[in-house]
Amino acid sequence: MQEFQELVDWIVGKGLSTDSIEDILQGVAEQLVALGYPLLRASITMPSIDPLQRGFAVAWSRSSGISVHVQGHDDAGQEMFRRSPVSYLLSNNLQYGRWKLPPDEDGPSYAMLQELADLGATEYLLKLTPYPGGTALAGVGFSLAGDGPAGFSEKQIADLDIFLPALALACYRIAATRVATDMLAVYTGTRTSERILSGQTRRGEGSAIYAAILLADLKNFTSLNENHAPDNIVGWLNEHFEAIGQPVEEQGGEILKFMGDSLLAIFPADMENPAEACRRALSAARTAAEANAALNERRSDASQPEILADIVLHVGEVFYGNVGAARRLDFTAIGKAVNEAARMEKLCDTVDRSLLASEAFVSHFETGFEKVGTFSLKGVTRPAEIYALTE
Numbered sequence: 001m002q003e004f005q006e007l008v009d010w011i012v013g014k015g016l017s018t019d020s021i022e023d024i025l026q027g028v029a030e031q032l033v034a035l036g037y038p039l040l041r042a043s044i045t046m047p048s049i050d051p052l053q054r055g056f057a058v059a060w061s062r063s064s065g066i067s068v069h070v071q072g073h074d075d076a077g078q079e080m081f082r083r084s085p086v087s088y089l090l091s092n093n094l095q096y097g098r099w100k101l102p103p104d105e106d107g108p109s110y111a112m113l114q115e116l117a118d119l120g121a122t123e124y125l126l127k128l129t130p131y132p133g134g135t136a137l138a139g140v141g142f143s144l145a146g147d148g149p150a151g152f153s154e155k156q157i158a159d160l161d162i163f164l165p166a167l168a169l170a171c172y173r174i175a176a177t178r179v180a181t182d183m184l185a186v187y188t189g190t191r192t193s194e195r196i197l198s199g200q201t202r203r204g205e206g207s208a209i210y211a212a213i214l215l216a217d218l219k220n221f222t223s224l225n226e227n228h229a230p231d232n233i234v235g236w237l238n239e240h241f242e243a244i245g246q247p248v249e250e251q252g253g254e255i256l257k258f259m260g261d262s263l264l265a266i267f268p269a270d271m272e273n274p275a276e277a278c279r280r281a282l283s284a285a286r287t288a289a290e291a292n293a294a295l296n297e298r299r300s301d302a303s304q305p306e307i308l309a310d311i312v313l314h315v316g317e318v319f320y321g322n323v324g325a326a327r328r329l330d331f332t333a334i335g336k337a338v339n340e341a342a343r344m345e346k347l348c349d350t351v352d353r354s355l356l357a358s359e360a361f362v363s364h365f366e367t368g369f370e371k372v373g374t375f376s377l378k379g380v381t382r383p384a385e386i387y388a389l390t391e
Contacts, residue, residue: 001162003035004035004159004162004163005162007028007031007035007162007163008162008163008166010027010031011024011027011028011163011166011167011170012166012169012170014027014170015166015169015170015171015173015174016173018174019174019177019178020174021044021046021058021171021174021175022058022066022068024044024167024170024171024174025042025043025044025058025059025060025066026060026065026066028042028163028167029042029060032144033062036156037144037146037152037156038146038147038148038151038152039062039144039145039146040061040062040116040119040120040121040145040146040147041059041060041061041062041116041119041121041143041144041145042059042060042142042143042144042145043057043058043059043060043141043142043143044057044058044140044141044142044167044171045057045058045086045140045141045142045143046137046139046140046141046171046175047136047137047138047139048136049135049136049137049179049183050182050183050186051073051186052072052073053070053071053072053073054071054072054073054078054081055070055071055081056068056069056070056071057069057071083110083111084110084112085097085099085110085112085113085124085126085143086126086128086141088110089126089128089141090128094128095127095128095129095130096125096126096127096128097125097126098123098124098125098126098157099113099123099124099125100122100123100151101113101116101117101121101122101123101124101145101151102114102117103117116145119147120147121145121146121147122146122147122148122149122150122151123145123146123148123150123151123152124143124144124145124146125143125144125152125157126141126142126143127141127142127143127160127164128140128141129141129142129164129165129168131168131172135179137172137175137176137179139168140167140168140171140172140175142160142164142167142168144160180197181193181197184196184197188331189254189255189256190254191254191268192254192256192331195331196331200321200322200331201322201329202322203322203323203324203325203326203329204321204322204323205321205322206319206320206321206322206331207319207320207321208317208318208319208320208335209268209269209317209318209320210268210269210270210271210274210315210316210317210318211266211267211268211269211274211277211315211316211317211318211320211333211337212266212267212269212274212277212278212280212281212313212314212315212361213264213265213266213267213281213312213313213314213315213316213318213333213337213338213341214248214253214263214264214265214266214267214281214284214285214311214312214313215262215263215264215265215311215312215314215341215342215344215345216244216262216263216265216288216309216310216311216312217261217262217263217309217310217311217312217345217348218237218240218261218262218307218308218309219307219308219309219310220307220308221237221260221261221307224236224305224307228305236299236304236305236307237261239295240292240295240307240309241258241263243288243291243292243294243295244263244288244291244292244309244311245263245265245288246291247283247284247285247287247288247291248263248265248284248288250284250287251267251280251281251283251284251287252267252280253265253266253267253280253281253284254266254267254268256331256332256333257330257332262345264332264333264338265284266318266320266333267280267281267284269315271317274315274364275364277315278313278315278361278364278365279364279365281313281315281361282313282357282365282368285311285313285355286355286389288309288311289309289311289354289355292307292308292309296308308354309354310345310348310349310354310355310356311354311355311356312341312344312345312348312355312356312357312358313341313355313356313357313358313361314337314340314341314344314357314358314360314361315337315358315360315361315364316335316336316337316340316360317335317336317337318333318334318335318337318338319333319334319335320332320333336380339379339380340358340377340380340384341358343377343378343379343380343384344356344358344377344384344386346378347375347386350375351372351373351386351388353372353388353389355388355389356372356386356387356388357369357386357387357388357389358384358385358386358387359384359385359386359387361387362387367390368389368390369387369388369389369390370387370388370389370390371385371386371387372386372387372388373385373386374386
């Protein structure tokens, strides 16, 4: 009992000091081996709140150490889950399963059990610890595979319950932190999420920053909504936002928001020398335009409608922070420069060009742009000189 209390204390300490489930599992596995468990493999399995993965498993192997396996939302991932011991327990409202290996021909067929048997395992057991409802973090699964002549003893199995609650709590703490960090970044962007998690959560809290601005707008989207099914519209919208958004992120930009059929991104800049941020914004805009054109070509070949995009580039000072109601905030960028970029976008059809830039933006380039006119922007006192890429 004393040895397991020491293991509980170790787990609690690691749960408060690390964000690595891998480190915790390795320590637990090594200590179980030291306590006499004939351990061949151990794993921790958890669901995920992530747009790209359904869940993940961290595994320790006596021969190869730590590995991480991710299960996607695709058909292959769904099928993998359906044919897993975890799925079997959940579908039968069970929290504990124990299988002697090699598996019984008349029992459930799981490829993993046969793989473990081929490695010499004689027993596999799985315990689930549920978490409170309300989120997709429904619980954690802890499994052991042993290669002792008779598998695990009854006492070894019973002793697992001494430390499993502490292990489940440690995993929950780490997973909840990852959800807060990763999913906030998915919805708000990496830089914005870092500011929010650092405590910048009060309305009006933020700062003035200098940034290159990229505003992209998908054209004729209203007419598409009138003529096509909503699920098709959403799919096309996602494809174009991916084509435009990926180069923005690759060039270090921050997508602040999707506004219907528009995308707003900033590239934070040094006010004294914003040329580098402008260069990255221009590179992102060029790549985005090319990717959108390639997407339209593929869609046209499939007899689907093309969706053109207008892109505007500007640079200036913006307020980057919290705006909104007391309990419903938006961490975004507002200010004169953002308003000017929005007004500039309306000129794309006027001058029949799909990529426009302001005089302030173009001033950081020696070549590559040509002036297309001077225009009055709604709500802006001073007429604006507008430029397009040299054709």
